[in-house]
Amino acid sequence: MSKIEVDAIDKQSGSTLTLGGSGTAVTLACGATQSGFGRTGTVDWQTSSIKTATFTAESGKGYFCNTAGGTFEVDLPAGSAGAIVSIQDYNNTFDSNELTVDPNGTEKINGGDGGAAITLDTEGQGVTFVYIDATVGWRSVQDNDFSTAGSNNISATGGNTTITCGDFKTHIFTSDGPFNITGVGGPTSVFDYLVVGSGGSGGAPHYNGSGAGGGGAGGLRMFSSAPGSNSPLNAPAGLGASATNLTITVGAGAVGVSAPSTYVSGNNGNVSTFSTITSAGGGGGSGGNTSTAAAGNGGSGGGGGYNTSPGTTGLGNTPPVSPPQGNNGGSNSPNTGGSYAAAGGGGAGAAGGSAPADNIGGAGGSGSYIADPFFGPTAPSYGTPGPVSSVRYFAGGGGGGGGIRSPYPGGPVTGGTAGAGGGGTGGGDPAPSSPGTAGTVNTGGASGGSSANYSPPAPGTSLAGGSGFVAIRYKFQN
Numbered sequence: 001m002s003k004i005e006v007d008a009i010d011k012q013s014g015s016t017l018t019l020g021g022s023g024t025a026v027t028l029a030c031g032a033t034q035s036g037f038g039r040t041g042t043v044d045w046q047t048s049s050i051k052t053a054t055f056t057a058e059s060g061k062g063y064f065c066n067t068a069g070g071t072f073e074v075d076l077p078a079g080s081a082g083a084i085v086s087i088q089d090y091n092n093t094f095d096s097n098e099l100t101v102d103p104n105g106t107e108k109i110n111g112g113d114g115g116a117a118i119t120l121d122t123e124g125q126g127v128t129f130v131y132i133d134a135t136v137g138w139r140s141v142q143d144n145d146f147s148t149a150g151s152n153n154i155s156a157t158g159g160n161t162t163i164t165c166g167d168f169k170t171h172i173f174t175s176d177g178p179f180n181i182t183g184v185g186g187p188t189s190v191f192d193y194l195v196v197g198s199g200g201s202g203g204a205p206h207y208n209g210s211g212a213g214g215g216g217a218g219g220l221r222m223f224s225s226a227p228g229s230n231s232p233l234n235a236p237a238g239l240g241a242s243a244t245n246l247t248i249t250v251g252a253g254a255v256g257v258s259a260p261s262t263y264v265s266g267n268n269g270n271v272s273t274f275s276t277i278t279s280a281g282g283g284g285g286s287g288g289n290t291s292t293a294a295a296g297n298g299g300s301g302g303g304g305g306y307n308t309s310p311g312t313t314g315l316g317n318t319p320p321v322s323p324p325q326g327n328n329g330g331s332n333s334p335n336t337g338g339s340y341a342a343a344g345g346g347g348a349g350a351a352g353g354s355a356p357a358d359n360i361g362g363a364g365g366s367g368s369y370i371a372d373p374f375f376g377p378t379a380p381s382y383g384t385p386g387p388v389s390s391v392r393y394f395a396g397g398g399g400g401g402g403g404i405r406s407p408y409p410g411g412p413v414t415g416g417t418a419g420a421g422g423g424g425t426g427g428g429d430p431a432p433s434s435p436g437t438a439g440t441v442n443t444g445g446a447s448g449g450s451s452a453n454y455s456p457p458a459p460g461t462s463l464a465g466g467s468g469f470v471a472i473r474y475k476f477q478n
Contacts, residue, residue: 076107087127089120098120101129123145126144128142153477154183158171168476173250176248189241194394198270198467199253199254200447204263204461211306215397217348217396217421220325229369248472249273256461259287268282282296288305299326300329301345305342362416370391383443395445396423398448399419418437422466435460442468448463
């Protein structure tokens with residue numbers, strides 16, 4: 001590689017000056033100018049001067065034109081062979097406010113009528129004009145209308161149902177299935193999510209007129225950027241997107257139990273998962289009059305039985321996460337001639353209640369809620385209504401089973417009320433025994449604790465907890 005410095009060259013008619021050779025770079029010193037080298041078909045783009053009003057273009061320059069404030073005109077310079085001008089829609093507004101390109105005097109554009117202007121009215125349009133001769137005038141040698149904007153939007157497939165609402169999509173999973181993320185957008189792309197584990201089942205007492213604890217609701221974990229009232233359990237941030245294929249798990253509801261010869265605790269529910277978000281199944285309700293039929297721990301804890309030790313209850317938010325995914329079940333004092341009824345299971349929004357009377361089961365803890373816009377216009381299809389309007393409730397605890405009033409007979413037996421969000425009521429009348437009600441499917445609600453008849457003796461049998469639920473929401477367009 002060599003370098004040639006030329007300070008001055010005498011003009012000699014017919015002479016040729018060659019600078020450099022094969023493999024030699026010819027550069028201009030800082031601050032130097034050039035002429036006579038010709039153009040290469042490109043322009044110098046005027047990025048520091050965005051045009052918003054009528055102006056006269058100069059050859060060799062490219063202009064970004066912003067018509068957001070209204071239409072205006074670009075006047076082309078007087079044509080000379082090889083002159084070049086480029087024009088580009090600045091921010092996709094030519095479709096709403098067109099740009100006029102007007103030739104100088106009677107010059108032509110693309111061989112048209114002398115002096116006739118053209119309009120650019122396509123979103124994102126850009127045109128380069130080169131002047132050829134008087135016959136054709138300014139010739140458009142490049143014309144584009146690419147206007148797709150870069151974005152932080154996501155694309156994905158999967159789920160039992162996909163809802164489109166405005167610029168958002170929500171994928172609903174009511175059973176296990178794949179979720180394939182095909183586009184992750186940018187670094188700020190996130191998923192909103194609602195992940196609910198399945199509800200536990202209520203316990204079942206052996207005969208003697210007692211009640212068993214209600215099941216605990218499945219854990220509830222969520223992040224929603226949708227407008228409206230969102231639960232205190234709403235996480236501070238969504239889940240970051242990465243291009244991958246995931247398997248969504250929706251926990252099956254806990255199976256109910258029966259107690260033909262002893263007191264039996266309800267079964268725990270099962271986990272639901274989305275990527276790194278796991279919500280635990282709810283704890284089973286206590287069977288009642290034995291330490292071997294204790295309430296289970298889980299997303300929310302199962303309710304204590306009628307004759308469990310003071311404070312004995314199923315623990316919620318197990319394993320612990322923040323915000324907490326659920327609450328403890330209710331607890332009852334030991335039976336001392338009363339308190340034959342059992343406690344309710346915990347819900348995502350509140351702990352289960354203790355039995356208020358001998359023959360009335362404790363209330364299931366209320367579930368928690370998510371604003372309707374998370375699901376769009378189909379919100380009533382998911383979860384259950386509750387005390388707060390324009391939201392949907394999930395993960396309600398099961399009510400505790402009712403027991404006999406002491407001394408026997410002492411009036412009707414009443415099961416504990418269900419927690420909002422798919423919980424089941426506790427067992428009560430009619431005799432000979434009552435299983436209460438099951439948790440609602442795809443809500444994570446727990447089933448109620450059952451009751452056993454005193455005379456004639458009849459064992460209790462509980463029903464299933466509600467299956468879990470997963471919903472994933474993201475922005476797919478601007």
